[in-house]
Amino acid sequence: MKTAYSIALAMVVLLVFGAPQVALAQTDCLSCHDDKSLQDASGNNIGVDAHTFASSLHGSMKCNDCHSSIKEYPHPDKITPVVCEKCHADEAAGLAGSVHSEKAEHPCISCHGDAHAIFPKDDPRSTVYPLNIPHTCGKCHGNDAMARKHGLPNVYPQYIDSIHGFALSKEGLLVAANCQSCHGSHHILSHNNPQSPTYKSNIPKTCGTCHAGITANYLGGVHGKAVASGDLKAPVCSDCHTAHAILQPTAATFRMQSTPICGSCHKEKLSTYRDTFHSQLGSLGGYVETARCWDCHGAHDVLPASDPNSPIAPANLVATCGKCHAGANASFVQYQPHANAHNRKLNPALYYIRLFMNLLLAGVLTFFMIHTILWLIRSRYHQIKTRSAKGGKNG
Amino acid sequence: MADLEQAAAGNIAQVHAGERYFVRFTRAQRYMHAVLFTTFLGLAATGLPMRFSESFWARKFASGVGGFGAIIFFHKFFALVLTLAFLIHVRDVFTRSWVRREKGIFWGKTSMVANWKDVKDLFGHMRWFLGLGPKPQFERYAYWEKFDYWAVFWGMIVIGFSGYAMWFAPFFARFLPGWALNAVLVIHSEEGLLAILFIFSIHFVNTHLRPDSFPMDMVIFTGVESEEEFKHKRPEEYQRVAAEGKLESRLGIQPPLWLVNFSKVVGFTAIFIGLLLLVLTLSAYFGS
Numbered sequence: 172m173k174t175a176y177s178i179a180l181a182m183v184v185l186l187v188f189g190a191p192q193v194a195l196a197q198t199d200c201l202s203c204h205d206d207k208s209l210q211d212a213s214g215n216n217i218g219v220d221a222h223t224f225a226s227s228l229h230g231s232m233k234c235n236d237c238h239s240s241i242k243e244y245p246h247p248d249k250i251t252p253v254v255c256e257k258c259h260a261d262e263a264a265g266l267a268g269s270v271h272s273e274k275a276e277h278p279c280i281s282c283h284g285d286a287h288a289i290f291p292k293d294d295p296r297s298t299v300y301p302l303n304i305p306h307t308c309g310k311c312h313g314n315d316a317m318a319r320k321h322g323l324p325n326v327y328p329q330y331i332d333s334i335h336g337f338a339l340s341k342e343g344l345l346v347a348a349n350c351q352s353c354h355g356s357h358h359i360l361s362h363n364n365p366q367s368p369t370y371k372s373n374i375p376k377t378c379g380t381c382h383a384g385i386t387a388n389y390l391g392g393v394h395g396k397a398v399a400s401g402d403l404k405a406p407v408c409s410d411c412h413t414a415h416a417i418l419q420p421t422a423a424t425f426r427m428q429s430t431p432i433c434g435s436c437h438k439e440k441l442s443t444y445r446d447t448f449h450s451q452l453g454s455l456g457g458y459v460e461t462a463r464c465w466d467c468h469g470a471h472d473v474l475p476a477s478d479p480n481s482p483i484a485p486a487n488l489v490a491t492c493g494k495c496h497a498g499a500n501a502s503f504v505q506y507q508p509h510a511n512a513h514n515r516k517l518n519p520a521l522y523y524i525r526l527f528m529n530l531l532l533a534g535v536l537t538f539f540m541i542h543t544i545l546w547l548i549r550s551r552y553h554q555i556k557t558r559s560a561k562g563g564k565n566g
Numbered sequence: 567m568a569d570l571e572q573a574a575a576g577n578i579a580q581v582h583a584g585e586r587y588f589v590r591f592t593r594a595q596r597y598m599h600a601v602l603f604t605t606f607l608g609l610a611a612t613g614l615p616m617r618f619s620e621s622f623w624a625r626k627f628a629s630g631v632g633g634f635g636a637i638i639f640f641h642k643f644f645a646l647v648l649t650l651a652f653l654i655h656v657r658d659v660f661t662r663s664w665v666r667r668e669k670g671i672f673w674g675k676t677s678m679v680a681n682w683k684d685v686k687d688l689f690g691h692m693r694w695f696l697g698l699g700p701k702p703q704f705e706r707y708a709y710w711e712k713f714d715y716w717a718v719f720w721g722m723i724v725i726g727f728s729g730y731a732m733w734f735a736p737f738f739a740r741f742l743p744g745w746a747l748n749a750v751l752v753i754h755s756e757e758g759l760l761a762i763l764f765i766f767s768i769h770f771v772n773t774h775l776r777p778d779s780f781p782m783d784m785v786i787f788t789g790v791e792s793e794e795e796f797k798h799k800r801p802e803e804y805q806r807v808a809a810e811g812k813l814e815s816r817l818g819i820q821p822p823l824w825l826v827n828f829s830k831v832v833g834f835t836a837i838f839i840g841l842l843l844l845v846l847t848l849s850a851y852f853g854s
Binding site for chain 2: 445447448450451452453454455496497498499500502503504505506507510512518520521524525528529531532535536539540542543545546547548549550551553554
């Protein structure tokens with residue numbers, strides 16, 4: 172038994188190291204493939220940049236470690252494709268269950284680039300180096316035709332103009348969120364999958380890996396509590412900030428668009444806000460100082476007025492309104508920023524004032540409209556009839 | 567009307583081919599009207615984009631004049647000028663009635679205060695519209711002119727008060743209840759809308775575009791009108807002044823051509839802007 176084992180071991184050692192017709196050194200292959208213009212019968216480029224390959228992650232490996240069907244020289248024209256899974260089994264397993272599981276459409280090199288120029292992910296030459304990832308993913312996810320085909324938004328332009336995109340492309344911040352920070356890499360799941368980091372209820376945790384303070388605030392507010400208790404109608408980070416086109420929240424553009432976002436759920440509140448001076452001023456482009464929802468309600472830790480920590484709790488109103496209105500006092504904060512002049516029960520004084528003003532407006536205009544029209548007809552008739560001054564002045 | 571006679575006294579009576587001109591408005595009154603319509607157009611043009619802030623033209627206009635900050639700046643600027651003009655008018659009325667003891671300011675044939683004749687004229691005029699009676703013989707200010715005056719007077723107080731209450735809300739909150747701060751916006755915008763709709767449709771037609779004055783009543787710009795126009799439009803005043811033997815003292819000069827042309831340019835520009843704002847207002851009102 173021991174003898175047989177020894178023979179087998181010797182054969183394996185011989186197979187791997189000893190037999191020249193099996194183990195081909197890089198130099199053997201490069202004697203042909205170093206020619207970068209080398210092409211096969213179908214016109215595929217089969218040249219290898221020896222220098223780049225030597226410095227790459229796989230540079231110490233022999234060619235047929237990957238091109239395992241080649242055992243000798245000369246080799247057949249048709250060779251079997253390289254199987255990365257042989258070594259990278261975990262990544263392959265992750266990919267298999269992901270949205271990119273269709274192998275023919277998503278070969279490893281579609282993200283990792285030139286197979287002979289693969290670098291570690293912290294090497295700036297790598298296609299999966301943090302600063303290069305958006306470009307790598309954008310090759311497909313910045314392509315309109317591809318987006319249409321799969322019913323996906325064309326996210327690359329949205330991302331690249333977002334605050335994350337700017338931090339990454341303009342500032343070169345390695346900590347700026349890139350695609351992989353939120354979506355993961357090999358095991359990317361649809362946002363409909365409860366396991367996905369982009370599934371609605373997982374988003375606060377996903378964003379919280381960087382934005383820990385804000386997430387803690389959010390989880391203490393009504394929206395965070397609702398989501399945590401399973402109410403998926405309540406907003407998570409991306410409902411207000413969007414997923415990819417995230418803007419600097421203090422910038423005018425975001426201030427201008429933030430109100431309708433809250434209003435998409437709080438319709439009644441948006442409608443009454445629209446009737447107030449805050450909204451009328453705020454709707455006109457270029458003026459962003461007037462109060463938006465979150466100036467009064469808070470942004471992440473939104474709390475009901477009944478909570479003493481809420482900025483709209485009665486005891487805090489003077490301070491909250493006072494942020495903009497210097498000199499705000501107890502009477503001033505009785506102002507109702509969501510008053511409804513059409514609701515007699517909630518705002519009776521306002522209701523009757525509006526009614527009076529409307530009746531006055533309608534009454535005056537109706538009376539004078541009739542008066543003026545009759546007058547016009549009559550005086551023109553009179554003018555023509557008397558024919559004085561040729562129907563011109565003073566008829 | 568001492569002030570009219572004073573205004574006329576500065577003129578050398580001229581007779582052109584038998585046509586005489588009579589003074590209706592003093593220089594101060596004409597300037598007051600000019601300030602009134604200039605600031606009113608300014609207030610309307612800067613107020614409407616706020617009232618209809620959701621409409622397509624509001625944002626374009628706002629960004630055109632330099633954003634909302636510029637709009638509210640001009641709105642407040644015009645408001646201050648108009649307030650000043652209003653105070654000057656009130657002081658003028660006070661001086662004439664209480665200091666100079668002038669008669670006929672608060673009561674009488676030349677007063678702006680409505681009287682029984684105005685009620686009769688209103689119904690008489692309506693009967694005439696329908697062909698049921700003779701045309702009323704109007705005095706110095708006809709009932710619709712008095713309405714215009716009091717509408718502006720009331721509007722000035724209501725819009726002015728509610729506007730300043732918004733401008734200085736924390737100050738007004740010291741003596742107004744909280745809901746009043748909600749009410750002032752409703753009052754300000756509805757009264758403003760009424761003023762805009764009224765001036766740009768009813769006042770324009772009643773005063774300028776009706777056949778008797780078409781296309782524009784120049785008297786508010788030149789201060790004078792021809793004898794024929796005077797007799798035709800306000801026969802009762804003409805007869806009263808003639809009976810008092812004061813026609814001569816009301817004589818003015820025919821307005822120079824440059825003044826007529828200048829007034830036409832200014833007047834038609836104002837009417838054009840007014841009608842444009844009217845169209846925008848109606849489109850926003852019915853479009854939303």
